[in-house]
Amino acid sequence: MGTSADDQGRLPATGPEAEARMRALSSPLRLRVLRLCAFEARTNKELAELLGINPGTMLHHVRTLVQTGFLVAEADRVGAQGAREVPYRATGLSWRSPLPERSRVLVDVFLQQIEGVDPETVDTTWLGLKLNAEHREEFRDRLRDLLVEFKDRPADPDGETYSVFTAFHPDLNPPGSGPSPGDA
Numbered sequence: 001m002g003t004s005a006d007d008q009g010r011l012p013a014t015g016p017e018a019e020a021r022m023r024a025l026s027s028p029l030r031l032r033v034l035r036l037c038a039f040e041a042r043t044n045k046e047l048a049e050l051l052g053i054n055p056g057t058m059l060h061h062v063r064t065l066v067q068t069g070f071l072v073a074e075a076d077r078v079g080a081q082g083a084r085e086v087p088y089r090a091t092g093l094s095w096r097s098p099l100p101e102r103s104r105v106l107v108d109v110f111l112q113q114i115e116g117v118d119p120e121t122v123d124t125t126w127l128g129l130k131l132n133a134e135h136r137e138e139f140r141d142r143l144r145d146l147l148v149e150f151k152d153r154p155a156d157p158d159g160e161t162y163s164v165f166t167a168f169h170p171d172l173n174p175p176g177s178g179p180s181p182g183d184a
Helices: 016-024 028-036 044-051 055-067 103-114 133-152
Strands: 071-073 087-090
Touching: 016 055, 028 044, 028 055, 028 103, 044 055, 055 071, 055 087
Parallel strands: none
Antiparallel strands: 071 087
16 A cells, blocks of 8 residues: 655545545554554454454454554564464554544544553643634644654653643634623
């Protein structure tokens, strides 16, 4: 599957390949598979056990992710009982793939990911901003640049894995009928 990116590394949002990628990323389970394979190659059996699903069902999801370029098979290895195993590693392609109108799936995955995490270890922030178009773009660009900077760094060999979830959206907060601050 060809994957020509734009000058910022983003993949096209239209065409048959883009549609296939968007369908592949529309599953919370597949997004969790990509997270599990981001730093360590895992077999179909390992993924099925970690996510508590049938290995046959997992194989369908793994094949979909391989066909769309999100997972790549590494060299076969011999498992504990002598069986041939194929470990898979995430390619990082999902980071550059657009998900128009698919924000809800990311929220669902985020909620699934933190389900078993100690609430004391989840660092959350919720912030309301009032920005003009120029400052909105500046905020989005700077936030994205920071995320890209850390994404592009090599993984720390002695590090622990962390997830970052951001959502930047219009706030459905209509203005009140009273005078605005500074109108006195």
